[in-house]
Amino acid sequence: MSGVSKGSESLQAAALGSAPVRGRSLMDDARARFLANRAASGSVVVLVLLVLAAVVGPAFLPWDHETPDWSAFRSPPSSENGHYFGTDQNGRDLLARTLHGTRVSLAVAFVATLVSVVIGVLFGAIAGYVGGRLDGAMMRFVDILYALPYILFVILLMVVFGRNVYLLFAAIGLLEWLTMARIVRGQTLSIRNREYIEAARAAGLGRMQIILRHVVPNLIGPVVIYAALTVPEIVATESFLSYLGFGVQEPLTSLGTLIAEGTDVIEVLPWLLWFPGATLVLLLLSLLFIGDGLRDAFDPKEIS
Amino acid sequence: MSTSTDRVLDIRGLHVRFDTRDGEVHAVRGVDCHVERGECLGVVGESGSGKSQTFLAAMGLLAGNARTEGVVEHDGQNLLALSSAALDRVRGDRVAMIFQNPLTALTPHLTIGAQMRETLAAHRGSGGRKAIRARCIDWLERVALPEPERRLAQYPHELSGGMRQRVMIAQAMLCEPDLLIADEPTTALDVTIQAEILDLMDSLRRDTGTAIVLVTHDMGVVARLCDRVQVMRAGAYVEAGAVDAVFHAPAHAYTRALLDAVPRIDGPTAAAPVARADAAAVLIADEVDVRFHLPGALFRPGLELRAVDGISFSLAPGETLGVVGESGSGKSTLARAVLELVPRHAGQVAWMGRSIEGLAPTELRRARRDLSIVFQDPLASLDPSMTIGDSIAEPLRIAEPGLGRAARRTRVRETLERVGLEAGFVNRYPHELSGGQNQRVGIARAVITRPQVLICDEAVSALDVSVQAQVLVLLAELQKELGLAMLFISHDLSVVRQVSHRVLVMYLGSVVELAPCVALFDDPRHPYTRALLSAVPLPDPRIERGRERIRLQGSAARPTEAAARLRFRPSALVGVADGEHVPAATLDEVAPGHFVAAHDALERLLVE
Amino acid sequence: MFGYALRRLLSTVPVLWIALTACFFVLRLAPGGPFDGERPLPPAVKANLAAHYNLDQPLVVQYVRYIGGVLRGDLGPSFVNQDFSVAEQIGIGLPYTLILGALAFTLAVAVGIGAGALGALYRNRLGDHVLAGVILLGLVLPNFLVAPILQLVFGLQLDWLPVGGWGGGTITHLVLPVTVLALPHVARISRLMRGAMIDVLSSDFVRTARAKGIGRAAILRRHVLKPALTPVVSYLGPAAGYLLTGSLVVETIFGLPGIGRYFINAALNRDYGMVLGTVIFYMLLIVVLNLVVDIVYAWLDPRVRGR
Numbered sequence A: 001m002s003g004v005s006k007g008s009e010s011l012q013a014a015a016l017g018s019a020p021v022r023g024r025s026l027m028d029d030a031r032a033r034f035l036a037n038r039a040a041s042g043s044v045v046v047l048v049l050l051v052l053a054a055v056v057g058p059a060f061l062p063w064d065h066e067t068p069d070w071s072a073f074r075s076p077p078s079s080e081n082g083h084y085f086g087t088d089q090n091g092r093d094l095l096a097r098t099l100h101g102t103r104v105s106l107a108v109a110f111v112a113t114l115v116s117v118v119i120g121v122l123f124g125a126i127a128g129y130v131g132g133r134l135d136g137a138m139m140r141f142v143d144i145l146y147a148l149p150y151i152l153f154v155i156l157l158m159v160v161f162g163r164n165v166y167l168l169f170a171a172i173g174l175l176e177w178l179t180m181a182r183i184v185r186g187q188t189l190s191i192r193n194r195e196y197i198e199a200a201r202a203a204g205l206g207r208m209q210i211i212l213r214h215v216v217p218n219l220i221g222p223v224v225i226y227a228a229l230t231v232p233e234i235v236a237t238e239s240f241l242s243y244l245g246f247g248v249q250e251p252l253t254s255l256g257t258l259i260a261e262g263t264d265v266i267e268v269l270p271w272l273l274w275f276p277g278a279t280l281v282l283l284l285l286s287l288l289f290i291g292d293g294l295r296d297a298f299d300p301k302e303i304s
Numbered sequence B: 001m002s003t004s005t006d007r008v009l010d011i012r013g014l015h016v017r018f019d020t021r022d023g024e025v026h027a028v029r030g031v032d033c034h035v036e037r038g039e040c041l042g043v044v045g046e047s048g049s050g051k052s053q054t055f056l057a058a059m060g061l062l063a064g065n066a067r068t069e070g071v072v073e074h075d076g077q078n079l080l081a082l083s084s085a086a087l088d089r090v091r092g093d094r095v096a097m098i099f100q101n102p103l104t105a106l107t108p109h110l111t112i113g114a115q116m117r118e119t120l121a122a123h124r125g126s127g128g129r130k131a132i133r134a135r136c137i138d139w140l141e142r143v144a145l146p147e148p149e150r151r152l153a154q155y156p157h158e159l160s161g162g163m164r165q166r167v168m169i170a171q172a173m174l175c176e177p178d179l180l181i182a183d184e185p186t187t188a189l190d191v192t193i194q195a196e197i198l199d200l201m202d203s204l205r206r207d208t209g210t211a212i213v214l215v216t217h218d219m220g221v222v223a224r225l226c227d228r229v230q231v232m233r234a235g236a237y238v239e240a241g242a243v244d245a246v247f248h249a250p251a252h253a254y255t256r257a258l259l260d261a262v263p264r265i266d267g268p269t270a271a272a273p274v275a276r277a278d279a280a281a282v283l284i285a286d287e288v289d290v291r292f293h294l295p296g297a298l299f300r301p302g303l304e305l306r307a308v309d310g311i312s313f314s315l316a317p318g319e320t321l322g323v324v325g326e327s328g329s330g331k332s333t334l335a336r337a338v339l340e341l342v343p344r345h346a347g348q349v350a351w352m353g354r355s356i357e358g359l360a361p362t363e364l365r366r367a368r369r370d371l372s373i374v375f376q377d378p379l380a381s382l383d384p385s386m387t388i389g390d391s392i393a394e395p396l397r398i399a400e401p402g403l404g405r406a407a408r409r410t411r412v413r414e415t416l417e418r419v420g421l422e423a424g425f426v427n428r429y430p431h432e433l434s435g436g437q438n439q440r441v442g443i444a445r446a447v448i449t450r451p452q453v454l455i456c457d458e459a460v461s462a463l464d465v466s467v468q469a470q471v472l473v474l475l476a477e478l479q480k481e482l483g484l485a486m487l488f489i490s491h492d493l494s495v496v497r498q499v500s501h502r503v504l505v506m507y508l509g510s511v512v513e514l515a516p517c518v519a520l521f522d523d524p525r526h527p528y529t530r531a532l533l534s535a536v537p538l539p540d541p542r543i544e545r546g547r548e549r550i551r552l553q554g555s556a557a558r559p560t561e562a563a564a565r566l567r568f569r570p571s572a573l574v575g576v577a578d579g580e581h582v583p584a585a586t587l588d589e590v591a592p593g594h595f596v597a598a599h600d601a602l603e604r605l606l607v608e
Numbered sequence C: 001m002f003g004y005a006l007r008r009l010l011s012t013v014p015v016l017w018i019a020l021t022a023c024f025f026v027l028r029l030a031p032g033g034p035f036d037g038e039r040p041l042p043p044a045v046k047a048n049l050a051a052h053y054n055l056d057q058p059l060v061v062q063y064v065r066y067i068g069g070v071l072r073g074d075l076g077p078s079f080v081n082q083d084f085s086v087a088e089q090i091g092i093g094l095p096y097t098l099i100l101g102a103l104a105f106t107l108a109v110a111v112g113i114g115a116g117a118l119g120a121l122y123r124n125r126l127g128d129h130v131l132a133g134v135i136l137l138g139l140v141l142p143n144f145l146v147a148p149i150l151q152l153v154f155g156l157q158l159d160w161l162p163v164g165g166w167g168g169g170t171i172t173h174l175v176l177p178v179t180v181l182a183l184p185h186v187a188r189i190s191r192l193m194r195g196a197m198i199d200v201l202s203s204d205f206v207r208t209a210r211a212k213g214i215g216r217a218a219i220l221r222r223h224v225l226k227p228a229l230t231p232v233v234s235y236l237g238p239a240a241g242y243l244l245t246g247s248l249v250v251e252t253i254f255g256l257p258g259i260g261r262y263f264i265n266a267a268l269n270r271d272y273g274m275v276l277g278t279v280i281f282y283m284l285l286i287v288v289l290n291l292v293v294d295i296v297y298a299w300l301d302p303r304v305r306g307r
Helices: A006-015 A026-036 A038-060 A094-130 A132-147 A150-161 A165-192 A195-202 A207-244 A255-264 A271-298 B051-058 B084-090 B112-124 B129-142 B148-152 B161-173 B191-208 B219-225 B243-248 B253-261 B331-338 B361-370 B388-399 B405-418 B423-427 B435-447 B465-482 B493-499 B517-522 B527-535 B541-546 C002-029 C043-053 C059-071 C086-121 C126-140 C143-157 C171-201 C204-211 C216-254 C259-268 C272-300 C302-306
Strands: B007-020 B023-036 B040-044 B066-074 B095-098 B179-183 B211-216 B228-233 B236-242 B283-294 B303-315 B320-324 B346-351 B371-374 B453-457 B485-490 B502-507 B510-516 B587-591 B594-597
Touching (some): A026 A038, A026 A271, A038 A094, A038 A271, A094 A165, A094 A207, A132 C002, A150 A165, A150 C216, A150 C259, A150 C272, A195 A207, A195 B371, A207 A255, A207 A271, A207 C143, A207 C216, A255 C143, A271 C126, B023 B040, B023 B211, B112 B161, B112 C216, B161 B179, B161 B191, B179 B191, B211 B219, B219 B243, B228 B253, B236 B243, B236 B253, B243 B541, B253 B465, B283 B331, B303 B331, B303 B346, B303 B510, B320 B331, B331 B453, B331 B485, B361 B371, B361 B388, B371 B435, B388 B405, B435 B465, B485 B493, B502 B517, B502 B527, C002 C059, C002 C272, C086 C126, C086 C259, C086 C272, C126 C171, C143 C216, C171 C216, C259 C272
Parallel strands (some): B040 B211, B179 B211, B320 B502, B453 B485
Antiparallel strands (some): B007 B066, B228 B236, B587 B594
16 A cells, blocks of 8 residues: 555564453443442341341341330330340330331331332433433433422321322422432433444444434443432431331331330430430431442542 | 853753652653754644753743753843742743633733733832823734734633734733743644744744744744754753754754655645546535524524535545645534434435435435544543443444454454554553553454545644654555545644645635646645735745735635625625625636635735 | 513522412322322311312312412411411421521621632641531431430430420520531631632632732632632522421420421321422521522622623
8 A cells, every 4th residue: 555654564573562352341330339448348248247137137036126125114225135225115115116217227228219210210311312302301300409408398297198108209209309310311421422332333223223222322331320329318317207207107117216215215215215226327427428439430620 | 052041041060850640650750951042933732742841941931840950041131049939020021921722821801901011010010090001002912913902801701712812922022032932832832823923923032132032833933033952852952053053964863854744835736646537526515505503692692603614526536635724624523414424414425325305314324434533632532431442443333333342343443553553552542551552442443344435534633743744644545445535624734735636625615726746746826825825934944034925905804794704805895794794705616626706906915 | 680580589489389389289180199088087176178179169260269369378277286287387486497507507608608718728738638528527417316316415414405395595595406507607608618619729820810929828719719709609509408207306305396396296297288388488587598599690700790
């Protein structure tokens, strides 16, 4: 081929490099960064322990969360009578109640997160991929809802329709999907405009194939991050509602309800507040570290 | 040998190291460099050469994780050893710097006037608001910015790229510094605007005696403007000297290689394609028309932008049609329209002699195996979550679905090696490879189905000169081997000359000139083509200094306005309303195969 | 600027309309709701309701009158308290809530921005790490947990501050409630501010400003502050909403006679009218606050207005 001298080929060695064979995907990079983040990986351990304790723990305790122990009313924490967290005014074992409450809080969080993720992802992905008028209308809708004090609306619903625990799951889940929808839409839009999508179309892929092979795998990262960041918000919201008396009802109990009960008697039976409070804080803290750790792992420029 | 008092800047033994997560990066390794009073020094190098970091270090503008060592002497002081207050007295006043991207380099929420005034206020103290304002306007006039008073109250995003760069220059020159450091000042600009900015900088230097350091990767720019040149590579100094000496008799092998790799508009062109007598055109475009709708605001109706306005061409097997134009010319849109990636408003397109109108979607997709495209940004055109092996295999899966997994893998490996990458790269991910390597992956993906047409959309524009040269060699080889017809889109006329058989020049969506390559470059007829060619810098100081530039009135800044569309036929402007659409100029065949759009005489169109 | 403000104002109308309509239908659809006599209401209240809601009229007419009433400031009768209408009760509680909210907002904004800015400027020094710790606490500790703990420590054990009550609005009475209400927002705002400032400090235009030698103070004041504030300002809209919901808990725990406490009591007593009316009021308030925030945002970033 005339026109290009041999001189340029001498630079060839400089441009090509030698390198190992096995590739390192973005997921691999993210996992490595996450594991290196001690706060995050430590929190995973803590969270797993908490979940295990809440799910399996009650089977190992002699007391359950609602049967009173007639011999030990208002007992401070002690190992002699087997009430490691103490008992309340009705003689119910606090450790059992705390574990039960944790279980309920986690269940609500799990279901509500699932609801919010599913709705948010579908809504956001459709809006982002279809674009145009539909996108405009859907996002207007999200903007409208965003502006409203949703919690109040939830309370209104609770008041009017009664305190059904399933309604609670759904209502809280519906609270958080807005953020997920926005994130997913933004990501979908940015992916849709990328050149590798154009390259796929030029290669002859159909729309569905493009969505499945190119859009979805690149959405997973942000969805996981924001799902992880949503969980502590949901736990906090459920506790808030339960604290005010609008959440789970007897015989179920949650951390929020326990804290409310503990606050009433904080001067005389302080352990009724400390233990559920500490558990809630521990749960939220570990969830927060995990969420932050995931975000930093996928997008390291957020790190200070 | 100059004495130190003649030197405006003297860098000795400069080292710059960065502490990053992946360890220490030694970006600048013991560089010596000096700038004499009133001269223009060019500092060239490819990416990673450390040329920018050297001068950022001199100005104290490096990031927080950088450590410096060495001496940067100005006016008897070592700038590296100064406290930040002392350095602030020098910066902006005695030594100024302008940067590559004027949109991000100017503060978006402050008016132009506010940004200019604060420099004066900081260095020249008070002087009254009127005096300061007058001086700002004076400098805006000196940089040939139209309507200077109005600009003072505007925000950066309201100005075009060329105007913003003029503002940056004016802002830097306000205190008449000894030295102006320009870091890739014209890289982000169109070639005609680049030429104007360079001329501006040259004339300012002669008028004020300010020395200029021009940091760039473009050898042509250096040849035009600079007295001396310094070549850098991988953080170290390679060679330095007077521009004539270095360009015509380079001492170092790297410099020689670099100069050889640079394409020139007076350089060799592509060899003639092997034409088969009965060969039918592989790609035909007939009056292709693409329109975009620009949304309006609450009280303003939307506008229609004709990005491609009735373009026709045909592509024979084995030939390369170069498509050139500046930003806004619609060349990338044309490429996508012809591939049916963007909806066409009107016009016909035929692939392999068969019209694609009315093809069912599945047939259309199957027909795509004969055409491929390579994009500008190598990293963005590859799916980051897929290995490069999977990315390359994808078109093959669609085109030959019957191929088994093992056979496909073999094909992928073969193709990888054909484009110059080791087969072992097949499991790696795009972010692990360099830009040049990723572009080879893009090419591999494009040729694995053995297409007949390859569209290169600015495929080498984002690459370093040496890598660019290699990729062009690769493309030429592949063309010969596969009998590929190529549509080569680029804003870089030198590259187009090197690879094309015929060239199409576009302006605001329509054809301005279409001719065989040699005819276009040696005998351009249309004023716009002539202006473009005269603006492209040649990496040859002797020739470059003597060139006359052709400068045309008007600009393409507002494509929906009639004045912009009728820039070369102002005589037809009479009685045309502003948003009214004007039909494209007719093409006249002035010589066999050489078509020129109708235009007014050149003399009428020149800037006075 | 004015055009933008007008457009934003107009766009809040559909928002409000949808919200009000939703509330109306919630009330109507309440199973076994107040209008069906499942819970026997005192006859005086029933009469009030019938008169107000025109229960014998077709649904459409009720709806129109309802909207009309809201626009005139009439939020309906309370279902429990026959002496005061909802609007009147809100009117009584409003000043307390507003004072509490305004103080907490100001505290959160001032401390949040200041701490965040300092954290960005003195990154990774001791102060920044302390700030990170405080931010963490602020994000994690729910206000209903912090409040009783502070009451216990400062009120009962140290006896420095009163445990609750308005006490005529003296500072000692307000310190704890305002702090508890503001804390999570101090955390979020300082985090946003710090992140934004770090981003802006490494931007191209700040590099240009440094190259002009105008001095650190001028750079911070003129070039860095405005763009760094933009994410903070966009948080302030939702923050207003969170402050209002937070005030529900704070007013209840500290026994402050604001709207929040009325609302909680009404909700617990199943006073649908009061709950509905309060929700409407809160919604209106938040929409107005969001509008103000959007206008401030446009002032900060000229590119937003241009459209």
